[in-house]
Structures are given as structure tokens and as C-alpha cells.
Amino acid sequence: MDQNPIKRLDGIIASLRSENGCPWDRKQTPESIAVYLIEEAHELLAAIESGNTEDICEELGDVLFQVLFIAKFFEEKGLFDIEAAARKSAEKMIRRHPHVFGDVTITETEAVRRQWHEIKKQEKNGRSGSVLDSVPRNMPALMRAYRISERAARTGFDWDDMGGVMDKVEEEWSELKAEIGKNGVEPSRSEQRREQIALEFGDVLFTLVNVARFARIHPESALVSATQKFERRFHHLEQTAEATGRDIDAVPRQEKEQLWNQAKKIPPKDGPQS
Structure with a gap:
């Protein structure tokens, strides 16, 4: 019978980290590998969004490799191994x-x-601290905004309903428009002016995150989908321009708008038109 694939992968990492292993792998630290873990997690997210099961399987394996790699550092120091981490997780899930x-x-x-x-x-056994402390500071901003608003809402600090949030969106949008309308946002404007506009823009984004929360959708996933939709339509513009022997930047603005409207009518290959 073949060796347990997880134990085999753990053994491969041990070989890479050994004295006669790979110089690059031996030089890594938990901090450096954590960066790759984040990258692999985003690649897994992209695979899940695509719905391609082969890609999902492959990316899950890559994430697992990074997790095992990080655990190996602490095993080498005699602190804990991946089985100890798994036991802690199992106990927590049961609890x-x-x-x-x-x-x-x-x-x-x-x-x-x-x-x-x-x-x-x-x-926490009575340990003091903010309910927001459990939200990692290095999370992507949109995801962190969602978690922060979610934690605050659990304390009762929240709008009564979606209508209240939407009213707040309108208020924040009006404040942003007023701030921009003072002097505009041209690059020549002062750094202080740009910072103030950025603050107002951030307020709009944060409030929209709360709209997503009330609507029970995740803003990160929604933005991923919206970005993919834009990419799909823009690719149509590029391909249509290329078919006429032109680069996209040589196509007149009015024609671009016409091509964009055509692209909006083309349903995505993996789902209904949106």
C-alpha cells in the first residue's frame, strides 16, 4: 500500500530542510513561508471561483504544503508538530x-x-481586550473591514435594518462629492487635500461593506466577481480591436463604448448573464 500522502509530503519537506537538502528551502523562515501561504490561498480562491475541480485540488495541495512547511520549523525546534496542531484544532471544533x-x-x-x-x-478566561482584537491587522482591507463591522455589530452597535445602512451610504457619498467638489482631485492639488478625499472615499467603502453584511454577501467575493466580469468584457474589446488589426488604445472612445455594450450582452461561459 502506498505511503499516506500527507506523511509523504511531510517527509519531502523534511528532506528539503535537511543538511543535504535544498539551500533555498533551508534558508526559509515561518515569516517568509507565510507570504507564500497567503499567495497560495488567493490562488485557491481563484480556483474555487472558476469551479475547475482539478485546479481546486491542485491549489488545495499547494496550501497544504505551505501549512506543513510552517509546522516543520516548529517541529525542528521541538516545540510542536502538525499532529499537535491538528489535535488542538479538533478539540476546538468539538468544544x-x-x-x-x-x-x-x-x-x-x-x-x-x-x-x-x-x-x-x-x-479567553476573562482576559481583557477589545472584541476587535481577534481580527488580524494584515488581512486584505476589504475582508478586514467586513470582520471589524461584524464584530462591532455583535455588541449591538449596528443599524436597525438595511434602510438605515443605505441612508448612511447616501450620506457618505454626499460628503465625498462635496469634498471632491471643493477643489477637484487633480494631481496638482495638495497632499492634505488628497488625504481628506481618501478619508471620505474610505468612509464610502466601509459603509458599502456594511451593506454587503446586511445583504449576507461577502464584499471580497462580490468584488472578485465584478472584477472578473470587467476583465471578460474588456478582453472582448481587445479581441475585437485585434481582429481589425488595431491595438485597443487606437480604437476611438465612442467605438469602445459600442464594443463595451456588445460585450455586456455576451453571457459568461459558466453562468447566466449579469
């Missing part, structure tokens, strides 16, 4: 799902979420 592994009865997803965070609070 935080008493409705599955205990005698608690819960059927609503929102109640599960409340229970999860109540258990997390108990795990």
Missing part, C-alpha cells in the same frame, strides 16, 4: 460545536454563530 458533539439543541444558523462567539469569549 465550539456542542450542538453536534454535546447535548445542546440548535437548528438556526444565526444561533450557531452566536453560540460560537460566546464560547470564544469564554475561552
